[in-house]
Amino acid sequence: MREELDYRRNELMPELIEEVKRTRAFGDLSENFEYKAAKQAQNKNRSRIRYLEGMIKSARIIDDRSAADEVGLFDKVEIYIPEDDETQVIQVVTTVRTDPRKGLISRESPFGKSVLGRRVGDVITVHVSDSYSYEAEIRSITKGRDDGSVPLMGY
Numbered sequence: 001m002r003e004e005l006d007y008r009r010n011e012l013m014p015e016l017i018e019e020v021k022r023t024r025a026f027g028d029l030s031e032n033f034e035y036k037a038a039k040q041a042q043n044k045n046r047s048r049i050r051y052l053e054g055m056i057k058s059a060r061i062i063d064d065r066s067a068a069d070e071v072g073l074f075d076k077v078e079i080y081i082p083e084d085d086e087t088q089v090i091q092v093v094t095t096v097r098t099d100p101r102k103g104l105i106s107r108e109s110p111f112g113k114s115v116l117g118r119r120v121g122d123v124i125t126v127h128v129s130d131s132y133s134y135e136a137e138i139r140s141i142t143k144g145r146d147d148g149s150v151p152l153m154g155y
Contacts, residue, residue: 004052013045013046016041020035020038071118072116073092073094074145075142075143076144077090077091077092077115078140079115079139080139082135083134090103092106093105094146110127110128115138120138120141123135124136
């Protein structure tokens, strides 16, 4: 996050400021699409900077103390869901790296909470709501770590 913040402040922002200046010179601002696009890009960058600053300010270190045979943070887990007769591979990640469509499941989600600390062969019950839950069996665990390959979510 700090690297992205530094890039956005020190490299991208000056480029966007110059682009706004350059497009402003094209004339009538009410009909100047290039100027409007440059301002939108500048505002989007400022918004992302505020988001990153807030995330860094409120960030806390998460200590993963999972054993070699337990599901921990950044581990890939093969699960079998009997209800759907389906096998999936998910990876347990932090909330800022979540992307369920890619199998990146937050440790704070119902599934993430249910699977952390469990072992191969364990059958877990995932409580989605007061009226719905389902079972899943852990088939395999591939230990992982935060190597930076899982991107941060957008805003």
